Amino acid sequence: MLYKKKLPMFLFLLPGLVLMVLFLYLPFGENIIDSLYELQFLVKIPGQELHFIGMANYQKLLADEHFRTALFNTIKLMAFTVIFQLGIALLLAIFVSSLKRGHNFFRTVYFFPIVISSTAIGLLFKLFYNFNGGMLNQLLEMLGHEPVNWLSPELAFTMISIPVIWSYVGFYFVIFLTGINEVPQELYDASKVDGCLGWQQVYYIILPLMKNVIGTCLVLAVTGALKVFDLPWAIAPKGAPQGKTHFLGTFLYEQTFTIGNVDYGSAIAFVIVLIGVLAAQTINRIFTRLSKEEDSL
Amino acid sequence: MANQFAICNGVSMKIAMKWLSLLLTVVLVLSLAACSSRNKYNGIDAFGEEDDNIEAEGEKNPVTLTTISMYGGTDPNAANYQAVISQFMEDYPYITVEDDSQAADQDWKTRIAADFAVGNEPDVIQYFTDANASDVLAAEKFVTIDEIKAEYPDYARDTLDSALEAAANPDGVRRAVPTTGYWEGLFCNKDLFDNYGLALPTTWENMVKAIEVFQAKDIIPIAVSLNNVPHYWVEYLMLSAAGPEEYTKVPKTAPADWCKGLAMFKTLRDMGAFPVDTDTIDNDLAGELFKTKKAAMQLDGSWYASGITDQINTVVVELPVIPGGKSKPGAMVGGISSGFYITKKAWEDLDTRDAAVQFVMANTNKEAVSMYWGGNGQAAAAVSPSSNMTPLGLSGLQYSDRATSSSPPTDSRISQEAYNTLIAGIVDISTGTKAPEELLNEVLAINAK
Numbered sequence: 245m246l247y248k249k250k251l252p253m254f255l256f257l258l259p260g261l262v263l264m265v266l267f268l269y270l271p272f273g274e275n276i277i278d279s280l281y282e283l284q285f286l287v288k289i290p291g292q293e294l295h296f297i298g299m300a301n302y303q304k305l306l307a308d309e310h311f312r313t314a315l316f317n318t319i320k321l322m323a324f325t326v327i328f329q330l331g332i333a334l335l336l337a338i339f340v341s342s343l344k345r346g347h348n349f350f351r352t353v354y355f356f357p358i359v360i361s362s363t364a365i366g367l368l369f370k371l372f373y374n375f376n377g378g379m380l381n382q383l384l385e386m387l388g389h390e391p392v393n394w395l396s397p398e399l400a401f402t403m404i405s406i407p408v409i410w411s412y413v414g415f416y417f418v419i420f421l422t423g424i425n426e427v428p429q430e431l432y433d434a435s436k437v438d439g440c441l442g443w444q445q446v447y448y449i450i451l452p453l454m455k456n457v458i459g460t461c462l463v464l465a466v467t468g469a470l471k472v473f474d475l476p477w478a479i480a481p482k483g484a485p486q487g488k489t490h491f492l493g494t495f496l497y498e499q500t501f502t503i504g505n506v507d508y509g510s511a512i513a514f515v516i517v518l519i520g521v522l523a524a525q526t527i528n529r530i531f532t533r534l535s536k537e538e539d540s541l
Numbered sequence: 542m543a544n545q546f547a548i549c550n551g552v553s554m555k556i557a558m559k560w561l562s563l564l565l566t567v568v569l570v571l572s573l574a575a576c577s578s579r580n581k582y583n584g585i586d587a588f589g590e591e592d593d594n595i596e597a598e599g600e601k602n603p604v605t606l607t608t609i610s611m612y613g614g615t616d617p618n619a620a621n622y623q624a625v626i627s628q629f630m631e632d633y634p635y636i637t638v639e640d641d642s643q644a645a646d647q648d649w650k651t652r653i654a655a656d657f658a659v660g661n662e663p664d665v666i667q668y669f670t671d672a673n674a675s676d677v678l679a680a681e682k683f684v685t686i687d688e689i690k691a692e693y694p695d696y697a698r699d700t701l702d703s704a705l706e707a708a709a710n711p712d713g714v715r716r717a718v719p720t721t722g723y724w725e726g727l728f729c730n731k732d733l734f735d736n737y738g739l740a741l742p743t744t745w746e747n748m749v750k751a752i753e754v755f756q757a758k759d760i761i762p763i764a765v766s767l768n769n770v771p772h773y774w775v776e777y778l779m780l781s782a783a784g785p786e787e788y789t790k791v792p793k794t795a796p797a798d799w800c801k802g803l804a805m806f807k808t809l810r811d812m813g814a815f816p817v818d819t820d821t822i823d824n825d826l827a828g829e830l831f832k833t834k835k836a837a838m839q840l841d842g843s844w845y846a847s848g849i850t851d852q853i854n855t856v857v858v859e860l861p862v863i864p865g866g867k868s869k870p871g872a873m874v875g876g877i878s879s880g881f882y883i884t885k886k887a888w889e890d891l892d893t894r895d896a897a898v899q900f901v902m903a904n905t906n907k908e909a910v911s912m913y914w915g916g917n918g919q920a921a922a923a924v925s926p927s928s929n930m931t932p933l934g935l936s937g938l939q940y941s942d943r944a945t946s947s948s949p950p951t952d953s954r955i956s957q958e959a960y961n962t963l964i965a966g967i968v969d970i971s972t973g974t975k976a977p978e979e980l981l982n983e984v985l986a987i988n989a990k
Contacts, residue, residue: 282990284958285676286651287658292679295990374826375818376835395821484768485820486968502647503961 272517279510286506301511310483311512314490321405321491322469322523329409330416330458330465337420338446351421355414362411366478369407373479395480400489404476411475412468416461423457424450452538459531466523470516473497492516604896605637606887609653610667611879612913613642617847621912622904629903636896645669647961650676657682664887664897667904670708670717670880671953683716684888693898699907704921707877717880718905722919723843724875724941725773725950732854733760733837742838743870745861749812755837756813763814764836767806770824771967773840776874776950777860778802784867785946791954793989795981798867803970803977805863810971820968843875843918843937852931857940871945877921878953881905959988 279302282295305311340350357365372379373394381391394403431449435441440448451458473493482498483490490498496516500509612622619642626638641663643649650669654676656662662682668674686705689696697705697718708719729741734751737758742748752762765774780788782802790796809815816822816830830836832850839845840860849855862868881904887897903909907922914920916927916934919941926938952960963984969975 284956285654285658287655375816375822376826376830393817395818397820400821480768480821481823482768482965484968485818486972486974498965501651503965504647504651504958505962 275510275513279507279514281507283506283510284504286500297507301508304508305511305515310487310490311495313487314483314492314495317401317490318470318472318492318519320401321408321472322466324405324409325412325465325469326462329413330461332409333413333416333461334420334458336413336417337424338450340417340421341424351418354417357411358414360411362474363478365407365411366475369403369475370479373403395485397485397488400480400485404479404489407479408472408475412465416465419457419461420454423454427453455531455534459527462527462531463524466527467520470520470523492519601635601895602892603635603637604892605639606665606893606896606900607663608638608640608642608665608900609663610640610642610881611645612667614644616644617844617915617917618913621909621915625904625909625912629900632903633896633899636899638900642667647957650957653677660886662884662886664893665881665883665900667720667879667881668717669878670710670719671878671949672711672955673878673952673957674710675956678710678712682884682886683882684885686715686718688888689883689898692894696898696902697905699910699922700905701921701923704877704919708880708921717882718901719877719880719921720905720910720913721917721921722875722877724873724918724937724944724947725776725840725842726857726873726937726940727860728831728839728841728845728849729856729858730831730834730837730851730854731856732851733834741856741858742861743858745864748861751837752809752812752814760834761816761830761836762838763809764827764831764839765815765819766822766824766827767810767815767819767968767971768821768823770827771806772950772952772964773842773874774806775803775963775967777840778805778863779951780872780874780948781860781863781866781868784869785872785948787867788951789948789954791985791988793985795978795985799981800977801865802863803967803981806967806971807973815971819971843941846917846933846937847915849933852933855933856936857933859940859943869945871943873941873944873947874950875919875941875944875947876949876953877919878949880921955984955988956990959984962987 280296280298282297285292288294336350336354340347340354343350375381375391375393375395378394380394384391393399427450431453432445435445435449471493472491476489476491477494477497480489481494482502483494492512493516496509496512499505499512608626610622612618616622622642626640630636630638650673653666653668657677657680662680668677686697700718704719704722705715707722708717709715710717727742731741733755734741737754739751739754740747742751755762765771779799779802782805783796783798787796787798810819816827816836819827822830827836828839828841828845828848831839832848834851846855846857859871859873862870862872881901883894883897883901887893905921907924910920910922911924911927914924916930916938918937927934930938951963963980966975966980966983970977970980
């Protein structure tokens with residue numbers, strides 16, 4: 245036991261708890277109530293009477309085609325995030341950790357996109373993809389090809405997912421690299437004696453010892469994909485084109501702030517939180533079960 | 542003894558010098574104050590006329606006036622508005638204007654509504670006068686023009702009665718003093734039409750011909766962002782199909798003519814009239830296509846004219862009546878949709894009340910209106926056309942003079958949520974994913990809530 249007296253610990257924890265309750269849990273509760281009333285404005289206008297509509301917004305969600313697209317896109321993005329964002333980050337971390345020189349250089353290069361704001365990256369890619377005079381089409385025209393509508397309904401999801409995934413690879417790369425560097429050198433030396441080299445070391449030493457790190461990154465990546473908003477909105481707002489690139493975050497924003505359907509936006513927000521909690525819990529349980537299975541071996 | 546006398550004499554000299562210096566300092570300070578007071582109040586009031594009572598302003602308390610307007614950001618009148626504020630603060634040195642103007646968009650409107658709801662409203666605000674203001678009007682925080690005129694009979698004296706009436710709120714009460722009105726018209730790059738031997742699109746046949754020819758020549762016929770600002774096309778197509786009378790009604794179910802008008806989005810899209818990326822570009826980029834002659838036509842508001850670089854080869858024409866449309870040629874969308882309000886918060890404080898009145902008068906007198914108008918749209922005061930108007934300015938003026946009717950747009954009649962739902966559904970209408978009737982019924986149901 246680190247501290248015997250609990251009272252000072254409690255006192256130190258209290259301000260944080262109060263802030264969380266005031267600025268997170270209470271508004272969240274308010275948000276759930278808002279989703280049950282007819283609301284056109286973010287704040288209650290004096291003299292305005294609120295009309296109770298019960299579960300109407302949740303029923304509407306079930307029938308809303310744009311919501312289904314947003315949900316499907318978000319799930320797809322979660323999968324892409326896990327496969328590509330974490331996958332590429334892990335590969336890069338393994339490669340960089342095996343280098344004898346240039347650690348810091350690659351760490352800086354791969355981490356750099358994290359420093360740039362998502363909106364700036366979004367605007368950058370918007371200019372790349374622009375049909376009239378965008379960078380990609382300028383290159384195509386220089387090579388004698390016809391310009392491509394990079395944000396056409398068929399291509400838009402992929403083209404938006406690329407910067408979304410790329411922009412956060414560096415974040416997980418740094419976490420993975422730190423995790424790999426924590427693996428004791430003796431284990432590598434011992435494994436070499438047993439003839440375990442290259443990818444075998446990755447499979448038998450790095451991955452098992454990084455299990456907790458990977459688990460945490462998975463939770464962060466999946467919940468991060470659930471909240472994605474700024475970058476897709478900067479490239480193609482309102483789910484453009486034709487609502488094909490709506491994510492739960494962009495759909496929530498459009499309904500609340502662009503259309504002014506605040507109660508419907510509140511219902512979407514509640515669903516996003518529910519999905520986030522469910523996803524995080526599922527991943528945690530999977531990893532806890534894996535740990536228990538390993539311990540029992 | 543002589544020494545003592547010399548010392549006493551020296552001390553008294555020093556005291557006398559001290560008193561003399563003090564006296565000189567006081568005289569200097571008083572004379573400076575008098576000079577600055579005379580410079581500050583030159584006897585010119587907000588109407589640009591000499592005012593005998595203005596000397597009394599030397600005794601007025603310092604006032605900080607909080608103001609908000611739509612003349613911010615990229616608005617063509619942003620610089621004019623700032624010039625008016627600078628002049629106003631020079632004329633009334635005891636008033637400090639703290640201005641927070643921004644170009645109006647949905648996020649801005651949400652912020653303003655929130656400010657009014659929580660009691661954080663400014664002293665003076667230039668805001669919408671139609672249904673767009675319904676959320677803010679519900680808070681009942683504006684002073685009516687009648688109340689202000691009872692105290693300040695000269696208030697809004699340069700503003701035309703018809704303009705004041707047009708700027709009345711949906712409940713018929715006059716609270717806002719407008720500066721300018723607007724029209725919406727079809728801007729055409731006349732040089733492109735001339736290059737390809739095309740007549741301007743004053744008839745639907747000409748319009749179809751122009752779309753076909755321009756498309757074949759790799760010129761975008763109509764610059765528009767259906768995902769961002771399809772508003773002007775929504776208005777014109779519905780007006781053209783239904784005629785001014787039916788267009789300005791608020792029905793409970795979708796009228797067949799409105800549906801016919803909106804169905805034209807799909808016809809035009811299928812004809813290839815819009816940019817390939819009309820679903821993803823924003824309105825600014827669409828505007829650039831027109832301004833750089835990559836597009837031949839753009840439907841926009843009168844405020845758009847001042848931002849066009851080629852003021853010589855650009856003209857404004859009436860959008861032709863669509864096939865089977867009930868509208869007469871020359872039916873125009875336009876009106877007055879904004880004006881300066883004084884809030885009750887400012888009115889209840891006597892110092893702020895006076896400052897707010899002077900500020901609104903400085904922005905709505907003939908000189909200011911003339912500057913804001915600049916030939917674009919309609920002036921809310923009796924101003925003379927400027928002698929140095931560009932050919933595009935003159936074209937716009939002639940276009941609005943030719944108008945056979947002027948109808949305010951749909952968002953002045955229905956709720957914001959309903960209108961925003963209509964706008965958000967236009968891409969689906971243009972692709973045929975949604976039927977106009979389905980969208981309009983959804984919109985009218987939201988409006989009826």
